[in-house]
Amino acid sequence: MSESTSATVPRGLPGWLGGLWAHRWFRFAVRRAGRLSLSLWILVTASFLMIHLIPGDPVRAALGPTAPADLVLARTRELGLLDPLWRQYADYLVHLFHGELGTSITSRLPVSETIAQRLPATAQLAVAAFVLSMLIAVPLGVVMAVLTRRGRRRRTELAFTGTNIVLGAIPDFLFGVGLVYLLAVQTHLFPVAGRDGLDSYVLPVLALAIGPAAVLSRIVRVEMLAVMEADYIRTARAKRLTPVRIHLLHALPNAVTATLTLGGLLLSSLVAGTVLVENVFAWPGLGSTIVSSITTKDYPLVQGTVLVYGVGVLLINTLVDVVLALLDPRSAIGDS
Amino acid sequence: MRAARVLLRPVGLVGFGLLVLVLLVAVFGPVLWDGRATVVDTGNLLAGPSAGHWIGTDNLGRDLFFRVLVATRLSIALALAATAISMVLGIVLGAAPLLVGRRAGRLVMGAVNVLVAFPGLLLVLFFAVIFGVGARGAALAVGLAGAPAFARLCHTLIAGISERDYIAAARIAGVSRLRILLRHALPNIAQPLIVNATMAAGGALLTFAGLSFLGLGVQAPSYDWGKLMQDGLNGIYVHPLAALGPGIAVILAGLAFNLTGEAFAAAFGIDVIPGVVRPRQVRNTPGKIRGSGATTASADAGTVLSVEDLRVTIPAARNPIRAVRGVTFAIRDGEAVGVVGESGSGKSMTALALAQLIEEPTRVEANHLVFGGEDLMAAGDPESRRKRLGTSLAVVFQDPMTSFNPVHRVGPQLAEVSRFHQGLSRRAAFARAVDRLRAVKVREPERRARQYPFEFSGGMRQRAMIGMGLMGTPRLIIADEPTTALDVTVQRQVLELLTEVRRDTGAALLLISHDVSVVTDVCDRVLVMYAGRIVEELPAQDLRTLARHPYTRALVAAVPDMETDLTKPLAVIPGLPIDPSRVPPGCAFAARCPLADDHCRAAEPRLQADAAGNRVACHKAGQALPTDTAEVTA
Numbered sequence: 001m002s003e004s005t006s007a008t009v010p011r012g013l014p015g016w017l018g019g020l021w022a023h024r025w026f027r028f029a030v031r032r033a034g035r036l037s038l039s040l041w042i043l044v045t046a047s048f049l050m051i052h053l054i055p056g057d058p059v060r061a062a063l064g065p066t067a068p069a070d071l072v073l074a075r076t077r078e079l080g081l082l083d084p085l086w087r088q089y090a091d092y093l094v095h096l097f098h099g100e101l102g103t104s105i106t107s108r109l110p111v112s113e114t115i116a117q118r119l120p121a122t123a124q125l126a127v128a129a130f131v132l133s134m135l136i137a138v139p140l141g142v143v144m145a146v147l148t149r150r151g152r153r154r155r156t157e158l159a160f161t162g163t164n165i166v167l168g169a170i171p172d173f174l175f176g177v178g179l180v181y182l183l184a185v186q187t188h189l190f191p192v193a194g195r196d197g198l199d200s201y202v203l204p205v206l207a208l209a210i211g212p213a214a215v216l217s218r219i220v221r222v223e224m225l226a227v228m229e230a231d232y233i234r235t236a237r238a239k240r241l242t243p244v245r246i247h248l249l250h251a252l253p254n255a256v257t258a259t260l261t262l263g264g265l266l267l268s269s270l271v272a273g274t275v276l277v278e279n280v281f282a283w284p285g286l287g288s289t290i291v292s293s294i295t296t297k298d299y300p301l302v303q304g305t306v307l308v309y310g311v312g313v314l315l316i317n318t319l320v321d322v323v324l325a326l327l328d329p330r331s332a333i334g335d336s
Numbered sequence: 337m338r339a340a341r342v343l344l345r346p347v348g349l350v351g352f353g354l355l356v357l358v359l360l361v362a363v364f365g366p367v368l369w370d371g372r373a374t375v376v377d378t379g380n381l382l383a384g385p386s387a388g389h390w391i392g393t394d395n396l397g398r399d400l401f402f403r404v405l406v407a408t409r410l411s412i413a414l415a416l417a418a419t420a421i422s423m424v425l426g427i428v429l430g431a432a433p434l435l436v437g438r439r440a441g442r443l444v445m446g447a448v449n450v451l452v453a454f455p456g457l458l459l460v461l462f463f464a465v466i467f468g469v470g471a472r473g474a475a476l477a478v479g480l481a482g483a484p485a486f487a488r489l490c491h492t493l494i495a496g497i498s499e500r501d502y503i504a505a506a507r508i509a510g511v512s513r514l515r516i517l518l519r520h521a522l523p524n525i526a527q528p529l530i531v532n533a534t535m536a537a538g539g540a541l542l543t544f545a546g547l548s549f550l551g552l553g554v555q556a557p558s559y560d561w562g563k564l565m566q567d568g569l570n571g572i573y574v575h576p577l578a579a580l581g582p583g584i585a586v587i588l589a590g591l592a593f594n595l596t597g598e599a600f601a602a603a604f605g606i607d608v609i610p611g612v613v614r615p616r617q618v619r620n621t622p623g624k625i626r627g628s629g630a631t632t633a634s635a636d637a638g639t640v641l642s643v644e645d646l647r648v649t650i651p652a653a654r655n656p657i658r659a660v661r662g663v664t665f666a667i668r669d670g671e672a673v674g675v676v677g678e679s680g681s682g683k684s685m686t687a688l689a690l691a692q693l694i695e696e697p698t699r700v701e702a703n704h705l706v707f708g709g710e711d712l713m714a715a716g717d718p719e720s721r722r723k724r725l726g727t728s729l730a731v732v733f734q735d736p737m738t739s740f741n742p743v744h745r746v747g748p749q750l751a752e753v754s755r756f757h758q759g760l761s762r763r764a765a766f767a768r769a770v771d772r773l774r775a776v777k778v779r780e781p782e783r784r785a786r787q788y789p790f791e792f793s794g795g796m797r798q799r800a801m802i803g804m805g806l807m808g809t810p811r812l813i814i815a816d817e818p819t820t821a822l823d824v825t826v827q828r829q830v831l832e833l834l835t836e837v838r839r840d841t842g843a844a845l846l847l848i849s850h851d852v853s854v855v856t857d858v859c860d861r862v863l864v865m866y867a868g869r870i871v872e873e874l875p876a877q878d879l880r881t882l883a884r885h886p887y888t889r890a891l892v893a894a895v896p897d898m899e900t901d902l903t904k905p906l907a908v909i910p911g912l913p914i915d916p917s918r919v920p921p922g923c924a925f926a927a928r929c930p931l932a933d934d935h936c937r938a939a940e941p942r943l944q945a946d947a948a949g950n951r952v953a954c955h956k957a958g959q960a961l962p963t964d965t966a967e968v969t970a
Contacts, residue, residue: 268454
């Protein structure tokens with residue numbers, strides 16, 4: 001655990017920097033920040049190149065075959081597509097740096113404005129769904145682990161894992177359709193679509209959360225089963241604590257690392273999953289924006305939205321890594 | 337055949353059956369039902385379910401049920417095409433280090449690792465922008481988006497085999513890189529690749545349904561399941577089956593691929609939960625069962641623990657393992673009793689059973705098990721029993737490295753006992769923990785109490801573990817091989833500490849050890865166990881001289897002392913302990929005993945006490961051993 005032994009200080013570094021380098025957390029921060037900026041650069045470059053990879057004339061495609069030629073030329077010039085590529089790239093980066101994402105071809109509104117307007121609805125959905133799936137998965141996984149450990153209650157275990165596999169295989173937008181049918185069309189408990197009041201959140205959040213909750217609860221159960229066979233759990237039992245205390249205070253904290261790793265992955269896939277679910281529920285978020293902008297070939301808007309989604313995912317991944325490193329210092333050392 | 341075994345599992349059977357069905361419909365569906373799926377019934381536009389149209393009709397009056405069946409081919413074909421693209425591209429990228437050299441390969445894998453971090457759907461949308469809306473563009477998009485995950489898998493798999501001899505040999509022989517990949521690497525990673533491809537096809541199917549549902553995939557007049565769902569969603573108020581029908585088809589087909597993949601993965605031993613014993617027919621509810629002749633123990637005053645006919649049974653499918661087969665003894669207040677025996681003799685099981693730490697499905701039975709005047713085999717108030725055991729019975733385990741909870745600091749782990757059982761405040765309990773750590777000679781106890789277990793050495797952790805037992809006022813300390821995992825010098829210190837603790841607190845000690853010399857040093861009395869029974873009991877000081885059981889004598893002879901002739905090979909006990917699931921009818925030691933005769937092999941000797949109170953279970957107790965038995969050459 002000593003912090004200086006494993007680090008080989010790169011040659012040519014000044015003394016104080018070498019001292020910093022010897023520090024575990026500094027090395028972790030440098031490495032992680034390096035990876036984040038590399039990923040960001042790839043993301044930005046990819047979103048820039050996207051418009052150039054489209055076969056044919058993107059502006060003509062967007063405005064349709066009937067648009068007059070001078071309008072197409074004007075828009076092409078406006079988008080800077082007549083400049084040499086390196087110039088366009090430099091301009092793109094500079095604009096990005098100032099928070100400018102261009103102007104939508106169809107609505108003529110600044111892309112950043114549209115995104116700022118749409119992002120909160122999507123973020124609310126994703127965060128609520130993540131919290132809900134955690135709230136379902138952790139208690140369910142723990143209870144199932146306690147009930148079915150050491151081969152007890154085989155039938156409960158089979159029912160649980162079977163249901164889990166089935167639920168995990170159903171995509172979120174199908175849950176959405178099913179929920180709309182059951183809870184909105186059949187029983188009128190919740191609104192079918194739209195974002196209006198708290199009860200309009202129920203169905204989309206449920207649709208997003210069920211699948212991840214199923215997968216996650218399975219992981220929690222397996223982790224808990226492994227932890228509950230550990231020697232230190234026997235020690236806790238030798239202290240004659242109540243089973244609840246043993247499971248929650250002694251077993252659960254040892255089972256969260258894997259849960260959190262997977263939870264982070266789920267959160268970033270939730271961000272993407274909102275695209276489909278928003279379309280089921282006509283949710284006024286980024287997801288419906290990106291789909292409509294793809295069909296209308298509004299490329300500046302597509303670029304901007306892809307960028308926002310990508311940055312969101314990268315930030316979540318980094319956040320998960322940092323939390324993991326705080327919980328388990330060993331993961332900060334082994335990071336490469 | 338492993339593949340055949342897949343079909344024997346319910347998951348595999350269901351998955352594989354579904355898959356065959358889906359593929360059959362995909363192949364023959366359009367041939368059989370295309371006419372019925374395209375015929376326009378103007379009298380039945382957007383109709384609900386009826387005898388003629390099971391799940392209704394669309395806006396041109398076409399039958400939706402048959403449209404769902406016919407759409408199977410396009411949905412499956414697109415999913416398989418996309419999977420094929422992902423797989424080929426993934427293999428090429430993943431094999432990059434093999435194909436273009438290590439340095440360029442590392443660059444490729446760096447890019448792949450960045451891409452893998454993005455959710456698949458985001459990549460799909462990105463590529464969908466480039467390739468445009470439509471079935472072909474969507475297939476390319478889904479295919480490309482799936483490639484990074486495959487590339488990573490391939491890379492890991494190839495890295496696993498690329499150092500093998502046959503790859504190295506091919507390389508030295510000058511075989512071209514592409515040929516190495518195709519002829520030598522791929523066949524060896526085919527199994528996991530195919531399993532993953534099956535699951536990926538299920539994923540691609542769902543993604544495709546999503547894309548078409550968003551209007552980015554298949555365009556009219558073609559239709560796949562996603563397109564049908566999109567058309568049906570708008571009318572979900574009027575006839576929900578139009579949207580649900582194709583949805584169910586997507587789920588069934590997705591499950592067919594996923595379940596088949598999971599079943600194969602399980603058959604190839606990928607997804608197995610470790611450490612779970614699965615007994616077949618254990619329905620004897622909870623661990624404790626009173627023996628038949630249950631007479632309440634007349635616990636003598638001055639006896640801290642007494643047990644009669646203790647039995648521990650581990651259930652198994654065929655032969656249950658009888659780890660402890662009827663053990664009876666008592667420990668007086670302040671007395672130190674040692675239990676010795678080879679591994680597998682049931683001594684640790686005895687200790688855990690006495691400490692009430694054995695869980696289902698393992699069964700613990702006894703006529704009585706009295707600790708401090710209370711029969712633990714009888715029902716009692718769990719609350720007060722927890723308190724009693726928690727404060728007056730201390731347990732020290734074998735491996736101090738794993739017996740502390742790694743996520744909690746040491747001090748609070750000790751303090752928990754006082755907080756939980758004695759109602760002390762957090763501060764007072766912590767102060768007591770520090771005091772107890774000082775009592776077990778942990779230096780700088782205040783600082784140490786705030787550290788995590790991994791910052792303690794093994795010997796220090798074992799001290800802390802003893803300290804944990806001293807948080808209450810122990811009447812008995814059960815120590816299960818407390819020094820086995822420690823260095824020799826540290827062993828001595830821990831044993832001295834145990835002796836001191838006994839002197840200071842007056843607690844009794846039950847010391848389990850396979851080490852005869854440890855037990856003779858520390859204990860007053862010794863129980864010798866063999867095959868789940870006590871075979872001899874005598875004062876510790878007489879162990880070397882007055883032992884009468886051939887097993888005890890062999891055990892003592894196997895320990896070298898100052899008088900051992902070092903020019904001769906060290907004595908060992910010939911043969912192996914019996915298999916506890918197959919206990920022979922006579923004396924369990926007979927097969928290894930130099931004195932055994934037919935009587936020994938037929939009738940099991942009873943444990944009988946002599947005038948001095950020593951006990952032995954042997955038909956030949958005390959008879960002279962043949963002189964050469966101690967010397968067994970390897």
